[in-house]
Amino acid sequence: MARESRTKYAVLGMLNQGPKCGYEIKKELEKSSMFFWNESYGQIYPMLKKLVANGLSTLEVIERDEQPDMKVYTITDDGREELERWLRQPAEPHPIRNEMLLKLFFGASTSIDMNIAHVERLKDRLQRQQENLDQEREELIDEFGEDDQMVFFGLLTSGYGQTVNDALQKWCDETLEKLREMRS
Amino acid sequence: MARESRTKYAVLGMLNQGPKCGYEIKKELEKSSMFFWNESYGQIYPMLKKLVANGLSTLEVIERDEQPDMKVYTITDDGREELERWLRQPAEPHPIRNEMLLKLFFGASTSIDMNIAHVERLKDRLQRQQENLDQEREELIDEFGEDDQMVFFGLLTSGYGQTVNDALQKWCDETLEKLREMRS
DNA sequence: GGCTACATGTAACAAGTTACATGATTTT
C-alpha cells in the first residue's frame, strides 16, 4: 500500500521503552492492551536492521551457547529525535475494515440466525478482551506503580479500549434483542 | 497482503442492493454510515471485470453521447449464492492500526500539549462523524421507511457507529481532563 | 513424544493506494 508505513515509529517507540530484541517487540504488540497496533516479524526484523543502518538504533549481539544469538537493540539520540518529530505530527485516520459489520450490513441476504451468530461471536470476543484488559491493567500498575509516566499513558490507551468494549457489549445485547424480535 | 481479500464480497453485496456502476459503489462506500468499510477504484474496477468473467455479475453498457459509456453491473444468481455462502461463514477479526492511540501510548516522549492536541483532533472528527451519521440515518428512513429489510440492517450498523462514537466522545473529555490536570 | 516458548530471519506473494490519463457537465 502506498500509504506511508508507521512500522518505523512503532518499533522506535517500543525501543524507547528500553532495549529489546525483535521477539520481545512482537510479544509486547500481541498483548491485549496493545489492541490498537500490530506488526508481523516480516516487518519488525527488517526494520530493526534498517534502524541500525540509519543510526537510529545500536545493536548488541549476545552470544549464548547452543542457542541462537540474541540481538538487543537500543534506541539512539537520533532515534529518539525521529520518534519525537513523528509524535508532534497530527495522526492520520487509518481506513477501517470490519468484516463482521459488513456481513451484518448485508444481513438481509441470509437468515436471522446467521446474523445472531455473528453478533454472539463478537460478544464472546469482547468478553475475553475485557478480561485480558483488566488483568493487564493490574499487572501494569503492580509492576511500575500509578505515578509512572509510561503507566499514565498506558492507562489512557487501555481506557480507550475499555470504553469501546463496554459500549460494544451493550450494543451486542441490544442488537441481539432486536434480531430475536425479528425472528418471532 | 496475503490475507484473503474481502473486496469481492463488498462489491457483490453492493450489487445485491441493486444494479450499479463502479462509481456508484465507491460513492456508497464513502458515506459516513459505511465507516466500517472502504475500497479504492484500483480495487473496484478490476473486481467488477472479474465478477463478470466468473459469471457472478452481468454487464450492460449504456452509451451516452459525448460522455464516456456507463457500465451498469447486475448481480446474477451465482453471484447471490456466492455472497450468501460468505455470509454464512464466521467473520474474521481484522487487525487494527490506530495511529492516534499509538502516539498517545508513547506520549511520555512529548509534551502534554501535543497529546492534548491529538485527543482534540479526534474529538472534532467524532463530532463531525456524529452529525453525518445522524443525517444519513434520517435520509435512509425517509427514503425507504423503517420496515424495509435493508434499512433494518443499515440501522444496526449505523447504531454500532453511534454507540462507539458516543463512548469515544466521553473518553475524549475524560482524557482531556486528565491531561490538563497533568499539566498543572 | 509432542507441544509451547524462545529466537532470528527471508522469499514469495497478495493486497491495496496513489497518481495519472481523459473528458463532459454542473456548480460556485
Add this chain to the structure above:
DNA sequence: AAAATCATGTAACTTGTTACATGTAGCC
C-alpha cells in the same frame, strides 16, 4: 474561470502477511 461531480480505468509502487527454515529448552 475555477472547482467539483460524474465516469472509467491502469500502472507503478509500497506495504504487509504467510509460510518456511532452523534449533534449543522446558513442560506435560
